[in-house]
Structures are given as structure tokens and as C-alpha cells.
Amino acid sequence: MEFTKRQREIIEIVKNEQPISGNKIAQHLNLTRPTLRNDLSILTMTGMLDAKPKVGYFYSGQHANPLTFETLYEVPVATVMLTPVLIKPTTTLQDAVTTLFMYDIGSLYVADDEQQLLGVISRKDLLRATLNTQDLTQIFASMIMTRMPNITTITAEDRILDAGYLLMSHQVDSLPVLAERSKKVVGKVTKTKIMQYFVEVGMKIEHEKYD
Known part of the structure; x- marks a missing residue:
């Protein structure tokens, strides 16, 4: 799976400032938190990021196999x-x-x-x-x-x-x-x-x- 430019930017922000909240990530990108929900959901589900309640997002770097991602998440x-x-x-x-x-x-x-x-x-x-x-x-x-x-x-x-x-x-x-x-x-x-x-x-x- 190819990540979007914004998703790659989110990964770099988390790498540099982990743990970091969704609100702070949004501030870095001059966007609102709701705008990033889908991106953050994709990044955590593919294993690139890990999220802990009341702590924030961490970089895990475990990119899921593209076939696995498509099989699990992109079916109708x-x-x-x-x-x-x-x-x-x-x-x-x-x-x-x-x-x-x-x-x-x-x-x-x-x-x-x-x-x-x-x-x-x-x-x-x-x-x-x-x-x-x-x-x-x-x-x-x-x-x-x-x-x-x-x-x-x-x-x-x-x-x-x-x-x-x-x-x-x-x-x-x-x-x-x-x-x-x-x-x-x-x-x-x-x-x-x-x-x-x-x-x-x-x-x-x-x-x-x-x-």
C-alpha cells in the first residue's frame, strides 16, 4: 500500500516527537483533528503507528503486507x-x-x-x-x-x-x-x-x- 503525502508527513512527525497526541499532529499540519481521523486510522491499522489512550501515538514501523491490508480492509x-x-x-x-x-x-x-x-x-x-x-x-x-x-x-x-x-x-x-x-x-x-x-x-x- 502506498501512503499519501500527508500520511508520510504524519509518520515523520510521530518519529520525531513521539509520544504525540492527535491534536498536536494536527497543529503541525495546520489542520483540524477530525480531518486526520481517517489518516491516523489507516496508519494504526497498517501497523506504522501505535496508539495508547491518554498517551498518544508512537512509531512502530511495522508496515503490513499490501496483500494483507487489501484482504482485510479494502474489501467491500x-x-x-x-x-x-x-x-x-x-x-x-x-x-x-x-x-x-x-x-x-x-x-x-x-x-x-x-x-x-x-x-x-x-x-x-x-x-x-x-x-x-x-x-x-x-x-x-x-x-x-x-x-x-x-x-x-x-x-x-x-x-x-x-x-x-x-x-x-x-x-x-x-x-x-x-x-x-x-x-x-x-x-x-x-x-x-x-x-x-x-x-x-x-x-x-x-x-x-x-x-
Whole structure:
């Protein structure tokens, strides 16, 4: 994998001033911290940098094999996406709770008849609503869901690396996968599924290395 000019500059800054925080790296480049998130994520995932909470970034120099990087991070989300569980905005809170536990999932996607995403309901949303409601048949999904466009989504063509970064930065357990240039829900990607993929591919690479 070829690093960008900015990524090479970040490596040199960390080499010279390690440990160094993301904010100080941004100051060196006259950029904002959010602007560097993707670059820092790539550099740590490829092994060039190491990061320790409340300490900062270190140079490790362990550049991952390009094939390994491409296999692990640059494959499309379609490779790991799962079938979403959809409910309608008129679904009652009682039925939503039943559906959540029946499928043993962390969130429900609220969609219209054309599978256009309208909102998301998490376990926390349902727990909060049930604690404040006595009659679960009188509260509907549309009343407690997080609505579009306040939902982080991704497409099937995006990279697994991008999905992992969004899951981490937004601190959510899953992302709705939408059709390209559309709000139609075609799948979902979860932290658990991405971790499973990384482990399975990593074990395969390790096996082939010593086979």
C-alpha cells in the first residue's frame, strides 16, 4: 500500500516527537483533528503507528503486507453485511420488543413499504421507552426512533475499513447498509461481524504463511 503525502508527513512527525497526541499532529499540519481521523486510522491499522489512550501515538514501523491490508480492509461491505430486520413506523412498542429479542439483535430499522429507511431503534431506546410506558401497545416505533438524516449509514460498495471507522467513531453497534444513491435498506453491518471477518481472514493468512 502506498501512503499519501500527508500520511508520510504524519509518520515523520510521530518519529520525531513521539509520544504525540492527535491534536498536536494536527497543529503541525495546520489542520483540524477530525480531518486526520481517517489518516491516523489507516496508519494504526497498517501497523506504522501505535496508539495508547491518554498517551498518544508512537512509531512502530511495522508496515503490513499490501496483500494483507487489501484482504482485510479494502474489501467491500457487501462481503460482511447481514440481512436487516425491518419494522414499520406503526409497529407497537410491544411488538418491537418481541422482534428484537426473537432475532437477538441490537437494533431495529424502521422502513416504509418500499424499504426506505425512516429511523433506527436501539435496545437502549426500547429500554428507556418501556420504563416510562405502562401500555406498550399505545406507543409506536415512529414515536421513539432516531430519524433520518440523523443516522449514520454506509453502502455495500464502501470498504470494511470505512465501516469499522464509522462504528468506532459513532459508538454504535451496527450501521444500516443503503443502496447506492438511495435510502433503501439492503443490509446491515455490525461490530461483531467485522471482528469475525478479521479473525477468520487473519487465521487463514497465518495458516498459509506457515503451510
